Amino acid sequence: MASKANKPALLIDGKRRDGRGFGDLRPLNIEAGILKNADGSAYVEWGNNKVLAAVYGPREVQPRHTADPLRAVIKCRYAMAPFSSIGEHGRTGPNRRAIEISKVTREVFENVVMLSEFPNSQINIFIEILQSDGGTRAAGITAASVALADSGLYIRDMVYSVSVGKIDGKLALDLDMIEDNYSEADMPVAIAPRNNEILLLQMDGNYSREEIDRAIDMVLEAGKTISAKQREALRSSYSGASR
Amino acid sequence: MEAIDVIKSSYIRELLAKGVREGSRGMMDFRNIEVKAGVIPHAEGSAQVDLGATKVLAGVKAVLGEPMADTPDQGTLSMSAELLPLASAEYEMGPPSPEAIELARVVDRGIRAGECVDLQSLLLEEGKAWSIFTDIYVLNYDGNLFDASELAAMTALASARLPKYEDGKVVPEEHVQDLKMNNIVTSSTFVKIGSHVLLDMNGHEEMAADARLTVATDGKLVRAMQKGLRGSLKIDEVDSMVETALGKHEGLKGLIERASGRSF
Numbered sequence: 393m394a395s396k397a398n399k400p401a402l403l404i405d406g407k408r409r410d411g412r413g414f415g416d417l418r419p420l421n422i423e424a425g426i427l428k429n430a431d432g433s434a435y436v437e438w439g440n441n442k443v444l445a446a447v448y449g450p451r452e453v454q455p456r457h458t459a460d461p462l463r464a465v466i467k468c469r470y471a472m473a474p475f476s477s478i479g480e481h482g483r484t485g486p487n488r489r490a491i492e493i494s495k496v497t498r499e500v501f502e503n504v505v506m507l508s509e510f511p512n513s514q515i516n517i518f519i520e521i522l523q524s525d526g527g528t529r530a531a532g533i534t535a536a537s538v539a540l541a542d543s544g545l546y547i548r549d550m551v552y553s554v555s556v557g558k559i560d561g562k563l564a565l566d567l568d569m570i571e572d573n574y575s576e577a578d579m580p581v582a583i584a585p586r587n588n589e590i591l592l593l594q595m596d597g598n599y600s601r602e603e604i605d606r607a608i609d610m611v612l613e614a615g616k617t618i619s620a621k622q623r624e625a626l627r628s629s630y631s632g633a634s635r
Numbered sequence: 636m637e638a639i640d641v642i643k644s645s646y647i648r649e650l651l652a653k654g655v656r657e658g659s660r661g662m663m664d665f666r667n668i669e670v671k672a673g674v675i676p677h678a679e680g681s682a683q684v685d686l687g688a689t690k691v692l693a694g695v696k697a698v699l700g701e702p703m704a705d706t707p708d709q710g711t712l713s714m715s716a717e718l719l720p721l722a723s724a725e726y727e728m729g730p731p732s733p734e735a736i737e738l739a740r741v742v743d744r745g746i747r748a749g750e751c752v753d754l755q756s757l758l759l760e761e762g763k764a765w766s767i768f769t770d771i772y773v774l775n776y777d778g779n780l781f782d783a784s785e786l787a788a789m790t791a792l793a794s795a796r797l798p799k800y801e802d803g804k805v806v807p808e809e810h811v812q813d814l815k816m817n818n819i820v821t822s823s824t825f826v827k828i829g830s831h832v833l834l835d836m837n838g839h840e841e842m843a844a845d846a847r848l849t850v851a852t853d854g855k856l857v858r859a860m861q862k863g864l865r866g867s868l869k870i871d872e873v874d875s876m877v878e879t880a881l882g883k884h885e886g887l888k889g890l891i892e893r894a895s896g897r898s899f
Binding site: 488489491492494495496499500502503577579584587588589590591592593594595596597598599600601604605608 | 733734736737739740744745747748848855856857858859860861862863864865866867868869870873874877878881
């Protein structure tokens with residue numbers, strides 16, 4: 393979190409800096425099947441975030457000793473491009489933050505892919521953040537879900553993810569980078585829409601028990617919009633002439 | 636998972652089906668906890684935590700450094716965790732695993748979001764500040780490294796004394812003041828095994844676990860959470876874990892206060 397000394401006004405006349413209400417998502421656009429080589433792929437523009445996700449597999453396990461005779465193993469890479477943020481040049485490849493996000497993202501998809509259908513094989517999920525503006529792990533999971541569906545692998549559900557933060561004491565959906573830098577809390581959540589169960593939950597800052605409950609309600613409400621866009625992306629990838 | 640692990644996991648599940656845990660613990664009971672501060676006198680602060688057979692050591696060192704560019708009025712905190720190869724047959728030598736990175740980042744998040752260490756008090760003069768390094772050393776693994784490490788790191792920080800700083804230099808052998816703390820955060824970690832939810836999983840229970848949630852709190856507010864593993868959690872399960880974690884805080888805080896000899 394950045395110093396509170398130079399905190400910009402996050403709320404202007406009761407609205408957020410970009411004019412959004414507290415429960416509003418940023419503009420979200422999803423395209424499925426945009427990379428020829430990948431078995432499944434998706435491109436997501438979510439506010440100023442630009443995220444590419446691709447799925448390869450099932451394929452041979454590398455390295456061999458990590459194979460599981462009962463189920464497929466998922467390998468997941470979330471990484472931010474060095475040029476992705478508005479600040480300085482980042483380092484190439486995953487840092488500690490990215491390694492943690494890769495791990496919790498992998499755990500999300502281990503829940504929804506029918507792993508026992510593909511024993512002794514590997515499924516790769518790649519999430520590349522090309523431009524970042526807050527909420528990239530949620531955008532990455534939302535994109536990778538569409539890429540998985542596009543790949544035709546057996547999955548139980550199309551997961552979505554979004555985060556709820558707290559700015560100036562108020563809960564606010566889908567924080568952008570400036571809001572996130574000066575927020576009092578942020579909580580990314582990933583949901584399996586078939587039963588509204590939680591697959592990813594992280595949080596830091598300060599939330600009361602009641603605020604956590606309300607924040608999850610906001611996630612579920614926004615999830616209707618995100619899920620609809622995911623399904624629409626998948627549908628239009630089959631209707632166009634691009635495939 | 637190896638065959639023996641499958642057998643151990645199904646044993647844990649059979650016990651839970653009868654409403655029992657290994658060691659006849661209640662579902663929302665911690666194992667016996669021992670916290671000792673000052674075990675490494677060379678460090679500015681240190682603590683060893685025994686949580687059942689899980690054994691974690693945390694050491695704090697203060698290094699003369701610089702404030703970050705965006706927070707020129709503050710010193711810095713950093714946290715790392717090592718799953719030492721001597722702590723478990725499963726741990727390997729080499730660079731930190733994703734598990735070790737996750738552990739360090741989750742412990743760090745609770746302490747940072749809880750605003751536990753007074754970062755402003757670490758500023759020495761313009762452009763100079765203490766950098767506080769907390770290193771978590773896992774010595775023996777028997778489940779729930781999260782809560783053992785949070786307790787060890789918190790106690791090490793709460794018992795830390797900063798070296799003397801004079802004429803732009805550190806006098807490392809003279810410790811002159813307590814590290815200033817503003818808040819104490821503790822964590823409670825739960826696992827879900829089938830439909831059962833339990834607190835403070837031991838190694839066997841962690842192996843059998845479908846989903847995991849760590850809740851770090853100062854007793855009033857939740858400061859950090861982290862879900863792990865491939866299983867899912869119901870919304871009301873998360874709510875009751877948060878409620879339990881809030882209730883466990885005072886007891887855990889008491890352990891930190893007794894070990895460090897300070898009250899917060």
